[in-house]
Amino acid sequence: MESIGARIKQSRLALGLSQADAAKKLNISTPAFCKIETGQTDLNISRLLQISTTFKVPVAQLIDAKSAEAHSSAELIALKKELIEKEEEINRLRKKVIDLYDKLGI
Template identity: 40%
Template sequence: MKTLGEKFKILRQKKGVNQKTMAESLGISIPAYSKLETGITDPNFSRINQIAEVHELTLRQFLDIGEEGGSEQEQLVAELKEKVRELESSVIRLQGKVIDLYDKEERRK
């Protein structure tokens, strides 16, 4: 079973941000956040809930991170699928912009 600090670190690394960024998003100092990750400080319930919210997770999803049963893997797959959908939407929007620019350039000729 992962400690809360280990779960905080897993989520932060998965998000690709440093401790400073996480501390700022939580409204705490970098040393305070570091102590949460290393287990020096035990977080209260509201801090755990806040961290889960920052990562857009329910408390249940947060608590399941790193536990047996594949729920973390299922969550990662779902997150990756959502990111792919977002990227596909972005690509489609950009393609539309390229077509619009091309049409405008053609009309100028």
């Protein structure tokens, strides 16, 4: 099972940050950040939120990769539904514009 530290490391690497860069963004020392990634330091909620915000990943993704995947999947389905609704609305508005042009004889 992958640890929180390993998922933090993956998120850091995805951003192309070194441990020193990440530590600087979090306002902590490089050794302190290294201990977070290796699991030598227990994280409190505020530090986890800070890392999540800094690395632009959901907290759930850092805590449990499977939970994040399920959340992302549900979110993706909701976004697809919203996109379909917006496309239908755009098509209705296009039809109205065409009808208005026809009424004006343009």
